[in-house]
Amino acid sequence: MAINWTEAQINEIVGAVLKEIGNEKTAACGTWNSTSYCGRKLIGIYADMNDAIAAANEGYKAVRAMSVAEREKLITAIRTLTREEASVMAALGVAETKMGRVDHKTAKHILVADKTPGTEDIKAEAITGDNGLTLTEMAPFGVVGSITPSTNPSETVICNSIGMIAAGNGVVFNPHPNAISTSNYAVDLVNRASASVGGPEVLVASVVKPTMETAQVMYKSPLIRLLVCTGGPGVVKAVLSSGKKAIGAGAGNPPVIVDDTADIAKAAKDIIDGCTFDNNLPCIAEKEVFVFNNVADQLIDGMMHHGCYKLTLQQADALADIVLDKVKDDKGNVIKRVVNRDCVGRDAKVLLAKMGITVGDDIRCIIAEVPFEHLFVQEELMMPILGIVRVANIDEAIDKACKAEHGNRHTAHMHSKNIDNLSRFAKAVETTIFVKNAPSYAGIGFGGEGHTTFTIAGPTGEGITSARSFTRRRRCVMADSFRII
Ligand code: NAD
Numbered sequence: 001m002a003i004n005w006t007e008a009q010i011n012e013i014v015g016a017v018l019k020e021i022g023n024e025k026t027a028a029c030g031t032w033n034s035t036s037y038c039g040r041k042l043i044g045i046y047a048d049m050n051d052a053i054a055a056a057n058e059g060y061k062a063v064r065a066m067s068v069a070e071r072e073k074l075i076t077a078i079r080t081l082t083r084e085e086a087s088v089m090a091a092l093g094v095a096e097t098k099m100g101r102v103d104h105k106t107a108k109h110i111l112v113a114d115k116t117p118g119t120e121d122i123k124a125e126a127i128t129g130d131n132g133l134t135l136t137e138m139a140p141f142g143v144v145g146s147i148t149p150s151t152n153p154s155e156t157v158i159c160n161s162i163g164m165i166a167a168g169n170g171v172v173f174n175p176h177p178n179a180i181s182t183s184n185y186a187v188d189l190v191n192r193a194s195a196s197v198g199g200p201e202v203l204v205a206s207v208v209k210p211t212m213e214t215a216q217v218m219y220k221s222p223l224i225r226l227l228v229c230t231g232g233p234g235v236v237k238a239v240l241s242s243g244k245k246a247i248g249a250g251a252g253n254p255p256v257i258v259d260d261t262a263d264i265a266k267a268a269k270d271i272i273d274g275c276t277f278d279n280n281l282p283c284i285a286e287k288e289v290f291v292f293n294n295v296a297d298q299l300i301d302g303m304m305h306h307g308c309y310k311l312t313l314q315q316a317d318a319l320a321d322i323v324l325d326k327v328k329d330d331k332g333n334v335i336k337r338v339v340n341r342d343c344v345g346r347d348a349k350v351l352l353a354k355m356g357i358t359v360g361d362d363i364r365c366i367i368a369e370v371p372f373e374h375l376f377v378q379e380e381l382m383m384p385i386l387g388i389v390r391v392a393n394i395d396e397a398i399d400k401a402c403k404a405e406h407g408n409r410h411t412a413h414m415h416s417k418n419i420d421n422l423s424r425f426a427k428a429v430e431t432t433i434f435v436k437n438a439p440s441y442a443g444i445g446f447g448g449e450g451h452t453t454f455t456i457a458g459p460t461g462e463g464i465t466s467a468r469s470f471t472r473r474r475r476c477v478m479a480d481s482f483r484i485i
Pocket of ligand 1 (some may be wrong): 174215232250
């Protein structure tokens with residue numbers, strides 16, 4: 001499973017995708033909705049959530065009856081089809097959600113195909129002693145109810161399917177309403193892969209029109225033994241209140257610290273590469289920067305060489321009013337700001353156009369020097385916008401970065417060669433992912449070591465989820481026997 005992609009390989013993938021875009025294998029090839037794609041009926045999609053759960057339960061029974069080798073065969077087929085249709089799902093995702101970039105979404109699907117662990121992740125433990133042998137095995141839960149986001153829709157469906165099936169579970173999805181067609185395409189892909197190697201026709205299931213009500217049916221169904229939720233704070237709270245075992249992968253607001261020992265030119269490139277990946281949709285992507293004052297000008301100059309447009313503070317305030325809606329109380333007071341969905345995941349060029357600034361396709365990120373309190377620092381925008389705050393020293397950097405992370409304990413980044421500074425920030429911020437001297441996506445195995453996931457479970461502690469996260473431990477004790485020494 002250890003695949004170390006070089007920059008050349010990543011460029012090769014992106015190049016291949018760009019070649020593909022524009023031909024008939026994109027979403028533009030015909031009509032699509034939550035039940036069909038270009039005239040082909042999607043498999044495993046039901047009008048009623050109860051029917052979807054029943055179908056997933058049949059899928060679970062089929063998986064339970066399989067050997068591990070047979071399960072692995074299914075997973076290999078899912079990987080192969082995901083690679084083949086990565087650009088289709090990427091184009092469909094952008095067409096449906098209007099968010100993100102086709103080339104980057106394609107790379108994300110290939111990452112899922114290559115680096116999501118399969119059955120090898122499931123390991124038994126044995127303890128032997130004077131009293132015999134005790135075996136602990138990772139058993140499936142049963143049918144998993146998976147709630148998926150709009151930001152990485154098909155990536156999450158496929159990544160979760162691989163992990164959950166590898167663990168021996170069945171899966172039913174309640175996808176994000178704004179990404180139903182893309183998510184259901186991925187459900188259908190998993191089912192086509194299954195059928196192609198003699199597995200069940202319906203291995204995983206979803207619904208035609210997912211809503212809060214269909215999610216409630218999922219929460220209450222006695223057939224659902226585990227809920228896995230990938231999304232913002234609202235849905236994580238909802239599943240954790242369901243009374244069922246739940247895995248919650250929630251919101252982040254990843255800060256980046258750059259100190260004066262860092263390779264500043266590399267830091268500038270890495271930060272912009274990570275921040276602009278899929279237009280900042282990944283929850284791990286760089287959202288705000290805290291840079292030592294004595295290297296701040298150099299960092300900003302470096303960023304300007306990588307496709308940035310720098311706003312004045314006044315312009316940053318104006319853009320904040322466009323990209324964040326105001327929620328008011330009865331008396332008209334602004335009580336909170338929420339992201340304008342028409343701006344999430346949009347190209348920098350599109351966001352700048354909303355304030356009357358015209359730029360070329362070479363501009364991929366909007367940067368602005370702002371005070372710590374600024375909305376560009378405090379809010380999780382999920383747009384290629386980066387607020388930059390100058391700090392005097394490491395104490396101020398760590399204090400402000402931890403506050404901007406808002407205790408999500410999700411992801412943080414740092415560019416430095418000072419081991420003490422790196423260690424201090426890593427300890428203080430307590431995030432699930434901490435990336436040193438690389439773009440954020442290194443944290444999910446893209447140019448960094450380790451497996452990938454699109455469900456990073458900070459609140460409930462599973463971390464970088466994989467097949468083993470979706471299992472329950474079971475113990476079998478053989479007293480006084482089976483020890484061979
Ligand atoms: P979202 O929170 O709008 O939606 C996520 C899912 O939850 C959707 O399927 C939605 O329909 C559903 N949902 C929302 N509120 C619900 C409720 N009260 N009851 C039942 N279902 C509900 O998320 P989004 O905009 O698609 O994704 C962006 C958010 O998700 C960001 O905050 C991002 O950080 C987070 N995210 C986290 C991870 C992770 O691995 N930790 C991965 C992707 C996205």
